Amino acid sequence: MITELSIELSGVAVHYGRTFELKDLDLKVPAGAVYGFLGPNGSGKTTTIKTLVGLLRADRGTVRVLGYDIAREAPRALLRTGYVPERPHLYKELTVAESLRYHGAWYPTWDARWADQLRGAFGLDLDARVGRLSKGETGKLMILLAIAQRPELLVLDEPTDGLDPVVRRDVLSAVLDYVSETNATVFISSHLIHELERICDWVGVLESGALVAELPMHTFKEGIKRLRVSGAPAQLPTAPFVLLARGTGLGSAEEWVVRGWQPPMQVWFEGIGANLRDVVDLDLEESFVELLRTARAARRRGVA
Amino acid sequence: MFRAVMMTHWKWSRWGVYLLVAALFSTPVVLLGVLGTRDLTLIPVWEVLGPTSGAGAAYLVFSLFTGLWLAASAWNVDTAQDAVYALTRPVPRWYFVLMRLGSGVALSLVPILAVLAGALFAALVTTRPPEMRVFPVALTAKFAVATWLAYGFCFGGFTGFRPRTAARNVRPLVVILSGVLIDAATGSHVTTVIGNWLTGPWSPIGVFFGRWNLFDV
Numbered sequence: 001m002i003t004e005l006s007i008e009l010s011g012v013a014v015h016y017g018r019t020f021e022l023k024d025l026d027l028k029v030p031a032g033a034v035y036g037f038l039g040p041n042g043s044g045k046t047t048t049i050k051t052l053v054g055l056l057r058a059d060r061g062t063v064r065v066l067g068y069d070i071a072r073e074a075p076r077a078l079l080r081t082g083y084v085p086e087r088p089h090l091y092k093e094l095t096v097a098e099s100l101r102y103h104g105a106w107y108p109t110w111d112a113r114w115a116d117q118l119r120g121a122f123g124l125d126l127d128a129r130v131g132r133l134s135k136g137e138t139g140k141l142m143i144l145l146a147i148a149q150r151p152e153l154l155v156l157d158e159p160t161d162g163l164d165p166v167v168r169r170d171v172l173s174a175v176l177d178y179v180s181e182t183n184a185t186v187f188i189s190s191h192l193i194h195e196l197e198r199i200c201d202w203v204g205v206l207e208s209g210a211l212v213a214e215l216p217m218h219t220f221k222e223g224i225k226r227l228r229v230s231g232a233p234a235q236l237p238t239a240p241f242v243l244l245a246r247g248t249g250l251g252s253a254e255e256w257v258v259r260g261w262q263p264p265m266q267v268w269f270e271g272i273g274a275n276l277r278d279v280v281d282l283d284l285e286e287s288f289v290e291l292l293r294t295a296r297a298a299r300r301r302g303v304a
Numbered sequence: 305m306f307r308a309v310m311m312t313h314w315k316w317s318r319w320g321v322y323l324l325v326a327a328l329f330s331t332p333v334v335l336l337g338v339l340g341t342r343d344l345t346l347i348p349v350w351e352v353l354g355p356t357s358g359a360g361a362a363y364l365v366f367s368l369f370t371g372l373w374l375a376a377s378a379w380n381v382d383t384a385q386d387a388v389y390a391l392t393r394p395v396p397r398w399y400f401v402l403m404r405l406g407s408g409v410a411l412s413l414v415p416i417l418a419v420l421a422g423a424l425f426a427a428l429v430t431t432r433p434p435e436m437r438v439f440p441v442a443l444t445a446k447f448a449v450a451t452w453l454a455y456g457f458c459f460g461g462f463t464g465f466r467p468r469t470a471a472r473n474v475r476p477l478v479v480i481l482s483g484v485l486i487d488a489a490t491g492s493h494v495t496t497v498i499g500n501w502l503t504g505p506w507s508p509i510g511v512f513f514g515r516w517n518l519f520d521v
Contacts (some may be wrong), residue, residue, distance in 0.1 A: 053392055054392070055391055075393075075394045075396055078393070078394035079394035085392075089392075090389060091312060091381055091389065092381075093312075093316060093381065094312065098311065098312075098315070101308065101311070102308045102311065102312060105305050105307065106305060106308070106393055106394055107394070
């Protein structure tokens with residue numbers, strides 16, 4: 001089945017315990033994208049991922065993965081999806097060799113030869129028990145199992161969390177090698193922003209169970225700027241960009257954080273009698289923080 | 305897939321299965337040791353039947369333990385890990401549960417064969433009086449049915465460690481307990497009638513209450 005979108009969530013609400021973890025979440029992951037799913041702790045990233053792989057059922061809305069409705073056709077989607085959960089889920093009693101055999105038995109696309117090559121590259125001992133592996137080795141084994149099944153979609157929930165930089169690089173390299181070879185879609189959640197900056201071409205930002213931004217990585221990186229402005233009136237007319245934050249800066253200048261900035265927009269400042277002194281690029285982490293700050297302020301205003 | 309499921313089940317249950325095999329094979333050997341002779345014509349029949357009934361009770365306990373052990377080992381690893389690995393296998397959930405159920409039934413054949421081997425050994429090495437018969441196959445069949453019943457009950461129960469399914473599984477027990485209490489309070493004898501039926505030959509769990517003698521008259 002050919003699909004334009006590998007993952008599509010429409011109006012998804014998930015009730016977890018007594019509170020709503022996800023509220024009317026809409027999310028679209030294009031086929032072939034490496035989609036970074038950002039959000040602070042407790043924002044609902046893991047709940048979203050558990051809903052994607054059928055571990056949680058949406059109370060409302062539809063979840064489609066690789067064209068399949070996950071509520072009715074989860075096994076078909078899972079057959080083509082490699083999943084690495086936040087916490088190790090493998091059977092600790094099994095050895096690495098047994099884990100490979102067990103996992104491979106579920107997937108007709110399992111590539112035993114490649115799995116063995118990856119195992120060698122990762123330095124995993126076939127006879128080692130999974131329960132005795134270090135955190136880094138367990139992370140490598142989970143990634144190995146997910147990609148050796150040759151999935152069309154990889155769903156990775158903080159796969160490098162707690163790993164040392166060397167292991168982190170090994171794990172991400174293996175994922176990127178696989179993607180470059182197969183053009184598979186990757187949906188990866190992380191709070192390590194700079195890690196995602198390096199590998200992702202799409203980014204979604206989740207805050208309190210709602211998506212506050214979903215855009216190509218280059219737009220995200222280039223579209224959010226800090227402007228230093230002086231002489232602007234308190235009440236602003238409609239601007240050609242989105243004003244995310246407005247605060248006092250150094251001296252008489254104000255600092256504005258804006259989204260959707262383009263250089264020709266500086267004429268707008270002349271029109272309102274203000275002076276644009278400087279345009280500063282924000283790195284991904286600063287952009288992320290500003291987005292969250294704006295979303296939280298908007299929510300507070302909504303509550304008030 | 306089924307082989308893979310069975311491999312994991314075997315890995316988790318094998319030490320218990322080894323112990324059960326040893327215990328089940330040695331039960332008739334211990335029985336002969338208690339009787340003190342292989343020539344059962346030398347002692348009165350009632351002196352044979354007493355220890356044989358004791359061994360029968362041991363078989364009953366072992367069948368319950370076999371069912372309990374195989375059911376517990378089918379689920380406890382998944383339960384400990386919130387069943388994330390099990391629930392993300394690319395098969396319908398009923399099919400996964402069926403494979404797990406089937407793997408336990410397949411593994412139960414190992415202790416069942418140990419019962420048959422021990423009972424056949426005892427049948428071959430003993431000399432019996434004309435009125436005494438030996439039932440190695442019947443005993444094994446009884447052990448197998450009891451084991452599968454115990455396994456089925458426990459397997460269903462152990463799927464209920466998650467709050468929602470646990471509540472569903474506890475509901476029939478609450479109904480039964482309420483019935484017993486109402487029966488006791490009103491002085492009717494419904495419980496006695498049901499109890500007699502449950503322990504009778506036509507009950508689905510009647511296998512647990514009959515005679516389990518390897519040697520009988």
